[in-house]
Each structure stands twice: as structure tokens, then as C-alpha cells.
Amino acid sequence: MNALVEINLALILFLPWFLILSVLFWVYPRQPRGVSRRLFDLVAIAMSVVAFVASIHWSFRVADPTYGGMWRQVLATAVGYGVYLAVMTLAFFVRAAWLRRHRR
Numbered sequence: 001m002n003a004l005v006e007i008n009l010a011l012i013l014f015l016p017w018f019l020i021l022s023v024l025f026w027v028y029p030r031q032p033r034g035v036s037r038r039l040f041d042l043v044a045i046a047m048s049v050v051a052f053v054a055s056i057h058w059s060f061r062v063a064d065p066t067y068g069g070m071w072r073q074v075l076a077t078a079v080g081y082g083v084y085l086a087v088m089t090l091a092f093f094v095r096a097a098w099l100r101r102h103r104r
Contacts, residue, residue, distance in 0.1 A: 010056045010077040018049065018084065025088060032099065040098070044091035051087045056080035 005012070022045045059079040063072040 006073075007057060007060050007076075008053075009073055010080050011053060013077075014052075014081065014084075018052075021088065022048075025092065029099070032102070037095075037099075040091075040095060044088065044095070048084050048087035048091070052080045052084040055083040 001009075025045065026041050056076040056079065060072050060076040063075045065072065
């Protein structure tokens, strides 16, 4: 397998699912929809993808190769997905608190 594809395989496989989750994060709640909200959403999505890529590269490199090549992919996928969800969950709650504060 190509080395570039091998280290980014988790990203390639998760892109459709990340697109779905990111669109749902972007769309809901529907209001308020200002420039600052759009910017916040865009930064949150970008940060989650960057954190995912950084974590899969890190975990791919630290995985013990004595357990086989597949272990690297499994660890990278598990760690990366957890990191992506953690960043998106944090952004969801920060945005909810921020929107509640601005409704008053």
C-alpha cells in the first residue's frame, strides 16, 4: 500500500461520516444564523478535522508494529474518531452556552 494512503486511510474512510456529522453540526439549530455563528461553526469543524489528522498520525507512529500492520490502522482509527467526536462535542456545548447567553 502507498505510504501516504496507509497513514491517511482512517481519514479517507471517515470523510463521508465526518461530512454528515459536520453538516448536522452546521445546520442545527437553525437560528440564530449570524456571521459570528458561521465563523464559530467553521472553526470548530476545521479544528476537529485537524485534531483527527494529528491524532491518527501520532497513533499510527506509536502503535507497536509487533502486533502487525493492521494494529496501526485500528489504533489510528479508534483514537482519531474519539478525538474528532470529543472536539465536536466540546464545540456543541460551547456553542449552546454561547447562543443561550446571546438570546437574553
